[in-house]
Amino acid sequence: xxxxxxxxxxxxxxxxxxxxxxxxxxxxxxxxxxxxxxxxxxxxxxxxxxxxxxxxxxxxxxxxxxxxxxxxxxxxxxxxxxxxxxxxxxxxxxxxxxxxxxxxxxxxxxxxxxxxxxxxxxxxxxxxxxxxxxxxxxxxxxxxxxxxxxxxxxxxxxxxxxxxxxxxxxxxxxxxxxxxxxxxxxxxxxxxxxxxxxxxxxxxxxxxxxxxxxxxxxxxxxxxxxxxxxxxxxxxxxxxxxxxxxxxxxxxxxxxxxxxxxxxxxxxxxxxxxxxxxxxxxxxxxxxxxxxxxxxxxxxxxxxxxxxxxxxxxxxxxxxxxxxxxxxxxxxxxxxxxxxxxxxxxxxxxxxxxxxxxxxxxxxxxxxxxxxxxxxxxxxxxxxxxxxxxxxxxxxxxxxxxxxxxxxxxxxxxxxxxxxxxxxxxxxxxxxxxxxxx
Amino acid sequence: xxxxxxxxxxxxxxxxxxxxxxxxxxxxxxxxxxxxxxxxxxxxxxxxxxxxxxxxxxxxxxxxxxxxxxxxxxxxxxxxxxxxxxxxxxxxxxxxxxxxxxxxxxxxxxxxxxxxxxxxxxxxxxxxxxxxxxxxxxxxxxxxxxxxxxxxxxxxxxxxxxxxxxxxxxxxxxxxxxxxxxxxxxxxxxxxxxxxxxxxxxxxxxxxxxxxxxxxxxxxxxx
Amino acid sequence: xxxxxxxxxxxxxxxxxxxxxxxxxxxxxxxxxxxxxxxxxxxxxxxxxxxxxxxxxxxxxxxxxxxxxxxxxxxxxxxxxxxxxxxxxxxxxxxxxxxxxxxxxxxxxxxxxxxxxxxxxxxxxxxxxxxxxxxxxxxxxxxxxxxxxxxxxxxxxxxxxxxxxxxxxxxxxxxxxxxxxxxxxxxxxxxxxxxxxxxxxxxxxxxxxxxxxxxxxxxxxxxxxxxxxxxxxxxxxxxxxxxxxxxxxxxxxxxxxxxxxxxxxxxxxxxxxxxxxx
Numbered sequence: 054x055x056x057x058x059x060x061x062x063x064x065x066x067x068x069x070x071x072x073x074x075x076x077x078x079x080x081x082x083x084x085x086x087x088x089x090x091x092x093x094x095x096x097x098x099x100x101x102x103x104x105x106x107x108x109x110x111x112x113x114x115x116x117x118x119x120x121x122x123x124x125x126x127x128x129x130x131x132x133x134x135x136x137x138x139x140x141x142x143x144x145x146x147x148x149x150x151x152x153x154x155x156x157x158x159x160x161x162x163x164x165x166x167x168x169x170x171x172x173x174x175x176x177x178x179x180x181x182x183x184x185x186x187x188x189x190x191x192x193x194x195x196x197x198x199x200x201x202x203x204x205x206x207x208x209x210x211x212x213x214x215x216x217x218x219x220x221x222x223x224x225x226x227x228x229x230x231x232x233x234x235x236x237x238x239x240x241x242x243x244x245x246x247x248x249x250x251x252x253x254x255x256x257x258x259x260x261x262x263x264x265x266x267x268x269x270x271x272x273x274x275x276x277x278x279x280x281x282x283x284x285x286x287x288x289x290x291x292x293x294x295x296x297x298x299x300x301x302x303x304x305x306x307x308x309x310x311x312x313x314x315x316x317x318x319x320x321x322x323x324x325x326x327x328x329x330x331x332x333x334x335x336x337x338x339x340x341x342x343x344x345x346x347x348x349x350x351x352x353x354x355x356x357x358x359x360x361x362x363x364x365x366x367x368x369x370x371x372x373x374x375x376x377x378x379x380x381x382x383x384x385x386x387x388x389x390x391x392x393x394x395x396x397x398x399x400x401x402x403x404x405x406x407x408x409x410x411x412x413x414x415x416x417x418x419x420x421x422x423x424x425x426x427x428x429x430x431x432x433x434x435x436x437x438x439x440x441x442x443x444x445x446x447x448x449x450x451x452x453x454x455x456x457x458x459x460x461x462x463x464x465x466x467x468x469x470x471x472x473x474x475x476x477x478x479x480x481x482x483x484x485x486x487x488x489x490x491x
Numbered sequence: 492x493x494x495x496x497x498x499x500x501x502x503x504x505x506x507x508x509x510x511x512x513x514x515x516x517x518x519x520x521x522x523x524x525x526x527x528x529x530x531x532x533x534x535x536x537x538x539x540x541x542x543x544x545x546x547x548x549x550x551x552x553x554x555x556x557x558x559x560x561x562x563x564x565x566x567x568x569x570x571x572x573x574x575x576x577x578x579x580x581x582x583x584x585x586x587x588x589x590x591x592x593x594x595x596x597x598x599x600x601x602x603x604x605x606x607x608x609x610x611x612x613x614x615x616x617x618x619x620x621x622x623x624x625x626x627x628x629x630x631x632x633x634x635x636x637x638x639x640x641x642x643x644x645x646x647x648x649x650x651x652x653x654x655x656x657x658x659x660x661x662x663x664x665x666x667x668x669x670x671x672x673x674x675x676x677x678x679x680x681x682x683x684x685x686x687x688x689x690x691x692x693x694x695x696x697x698x699x700x701x702x703x704x705x706x707x708x709x710x711x712x713x714x
Numbered sequence: 715x716x717x718x719x720x721x722x723x724x725x726x727x728x729x730x731x732x733x734x735x736x737x738x739x740x741x742x743x744x745x746x747x748x749x750x751x752x753x754x755x756x757x758x759x760x761x762x763x764x765x766x767x768x769x770x771x772x773x774x775x776x777x778x779x780x781x782x783x784x785x786x787x788x789x790x791x792x793x794x795x796x797x798x799x800x801x802x803x804x805x806x807x808x809x810x811x812x813x814x815x816x817x818x819x820x821x822x823x824x825x826x827x828x829x830x831x832x833x834x835x836x837x838x839x840x841x842x843x844x845x846x847x848x849x850x851x852x853x854x855x856x857x858x859x860x861x862x863x864x865x866x867x868x869x870x871x872x873x874x875x876x877x878x879x880x881x882x883x884x885x886x887x888x889x890x891x892x893x894x895x896x897x898x899x900x901x902x903x904x905x906x907x908x909x910x911x912x913x914x915x916x917x918x919x920x921x922x923x924x925x926x927x928x929x930x931x932x933x934x935x936x937x938x939x940x941x942x943x944x945x946x947x948x949x950x951x952x953x954x955x956x957x958x959x960x961x962x963x964x965x966x967x968x969x970x971x972x973x974x975x976x977x978x979x980x981x982x983x984x985x986x987x988x989x990x991x992x
Contacts (some may be wrong), residue, residue, distance in 0.1 A: 374835040381793065382848045383824035393837060495932060559975040560951045
């Protein structure tokens with residue numbers, strides 16, 4: 054771009070010419086456009102993310118609260134047949150706790166007559182109330198003969214009714230409660246016997262057909278046991294494989310082949326691993342279905358390639374000068390790896406492992422294939438017990454017809470997201486902490 | 492690598508001062524041979540001079556080694572160069588002492604003639620400036636060096652006096668011509684010794700003050 | 715190619731005689747190379763080299779880039795083993811024992827022949843652990859107190875003790891470049907090697923740090939046989955007693971440093987030293 058300017062007299066004039074100025078302005082405009090496009094893209098992405106999270110949170114927030122009814126429960130000794138100085142546990146367990154609840158309700162509404170009406174009254178309280186009382190008496194038989202005030206869980210329809218804002222929020226055809234029930238609820242509320250409390254049951258109990266009693270604890274324990282199995286397999290195997298491939302394997306066709314295969318395995322759809330698990334672990338080895346052992350093994354197969362790849366990258370990032378220094382002092386190749394390479398690569402390896410675990414935590418398809426989809430009520434105690442996992446639990450609840458499970462599904466998603474954020478946060482914190490050291 | 496260089500410098504200075512001591516010694520011996528008409532003493536001087544030559548060769552090698560291996564700069568470089576230049580002057584002083592000894596031997600073989608007073612004072616002055624210039628080097632003392640430079644004119648005058656006196660003596664006593672000529676030559680040699688002492692003093696000032704004042708007067712006049 | 719050993723005692727100028735030297739003509743030779751060839755694949759990197767590394771002396775290997783001096787250095791402690799496709803033939807001996815060929819354990823060889831690298835590479839551990847690493851893995855100390863002694867001795871010999879004695883727990887790479895290199899030297903001498911190989915130890919350092927390391931090398935030569943590769947000729951002149959000049963894989967000339975730098979016999983050597991090469 055030649056400019057007719059006397060350069061000898063004023064060497065800087067070339068840059069001040071109008072053509073140059075226009076060029077400069079065009080360049081600045083282009084950069085501003087680019088920056089704006091980037092900001093818009095990020096803004097849209099954040100908007101989408103916020104919408105997604107907001108919709109889940111709005112639906113799931115209410116899962117953490119449950120409606121409870123305060124009743125005066127009279128532990129009538131007459132209901133506990135054979136209760137003496139040391140009643141057998143079976144007598145305590147077999148007592149008619151439903152009657153206890155009914156009596157307490159009737160104490161509130163003594164005017165209710167007729168079987169139909171009484172049934173409607175009884176339906177206000179959850180069936181789980183009986184279990185609570187049973188557990189309380191077994192724990193402390195001295196309760197028999199006393200009278201206590203108890204906050205008992207309300208039925209899921211009552212809970213939903215309350216969460217939707219009462220009669221005003223729901224059309225008449227949509228209501229599953231009769232007018233009489235609604236009247237009783239309002240009266241209980243007026244008497245201060247209705248409250249919305251933190252739903253510890255959601256977090257501490259296992260699955261149930263009754264929505265108000267269903268909790269995610271079983272799924273959490275199941276997921277935890279599964280991940281323990283996965284981690285205890287993936288970490289040693291993955292790190293050892295990465296160390297071998299990076300430090301000791303000769304550079305030949307065979308090693309190249311292994312590397313290509315590992316990279317491919319990392320991209321295989323997870324359901325394929327589920328099929329593999331079904332065929333090998335359940336079919337060939339006959340391990341118990343739906344157990345965290347099998348789920349853990351299957352997820353380990355799935356996560357192993359990722360961990361090997363990230364571990365290799367972390368190991369390769371250790372500067373060769375450190376290895377040279379170690380070898381120069383007379384350390385054997387194994388000593389160099391154990392004393393120098395692994396400690397320096399550990400932050401990267403841990404980060405990769407945690408991210409792999411976070412991914413495994415959220416996988417559903419392979420677990421469905423190996424049968425962790427059954428309806429499991431009991432909390433699993435070992436890796437051979439039948440169990441379910443969090444993502445599977447979400448899937449099951451999403452499938453459920455009862456309306457109350459909608460909020461539970463979203464609540465469970467929030468819990469799962471919370472765990473994922475915590476795990477990824479730990480990965481980032483670990484990486485920062487180790488990076489500071491060197 | 493100052494330690495290695497310092498070691499080399501120590502060695503060079505040691506050799507140079509040894510050389511200086513030698514030169515002073517044989518100059519003194521040659522003059523005593525002259526005053527005391529001792530031909531045997533005069534003969535020893537020739538042998539003593541060999542040691543000076545040997546030291547000069549050693550200093551040459553040492554200077555070469557220091558320059559090649561240590562590449563000194565600034566004061567270190569000036570010191571190394573000064574050692575080389577002073578060694579040259581001292582070697583010449585040795586030669587001059589030998590020549591004085593030869594004249595002394597010849598004089599001893601002939602009937603004595605009285606020494607002019609200027610000659611004894613010239614001899615003392617030459618020995619004095621030589622000693623002082625070496626002291627100035629040993630202590631890197633620029634002031635002492637300048638004192639040496641100041642004496643140069645007096646030495647020149649003393650030499651002139653001796654020459655004049657001997658020229659007159661040649662007219663009066665032609666039979667003692669050989670002795671008289673010898674004394675003239677001794678005076679010339681002693682004046683040369685003074686010049687070499689001046690050179691040494693100028694080298695000391697170069698080391699101490701990084702100023703080259705050689706031929707200063709002449710250069711000033713011609714510019 | 716036997717090089718003439720010329721004993722020169724120059725009155726009053728000879729350096730303090732090196733310990734362990736039996737006589738100027740027959741000093742204790744620690745490592746010998748005879749007829750050494752090195753190939754990297756098809757590249758004949760080093761041809762027919764004969765060289766001695768002697769106790770009490772610093773031997774400098776000089777020459778332009780790619781001339782093979784580092785290659786030869788790395789043969790002495792078999793660091794070339796790690797390079798795929800590298801082939802070494804000829805005789806390399808430590809105390810008359812061949813170092814290739816299975817007679818010597820490679821890891822023990824590297825404890826007896828230590829190395830300091832071009833770029834300081836302390837381990838990202840505490841200063842104490844850096845120096846203690848070698849003695850630990852070779853089992854040179856039975857108790858913690860012995861280890862502490864070794865660490866203090868090594869750091870003192872490397873001229874670093876006073877600067878770090880109050881912060882032995884701090885990481886090695888928190889030190890300055892010159893201090894790091896002295897730490898690497900301390901680390902190398904902690905196992906009490908017989909030979910110390912230095913591959914351009916000062917090229918990554920500033921002039922003051924370089925001067926300190928040169929002083930250190932000057933002091934250490936009494937105790938170890940030192941071989942130093944350097945592309946800085948003045949450094950070779952200052953620091954070494956013997957110099958070997960390499961060019962395109964050939965050992966062109968070797969001899970006492972003073973001779974090489976005042977009167978080299980081969981024209982190529984003279985061209986290189988005076989800077990007329992290239």
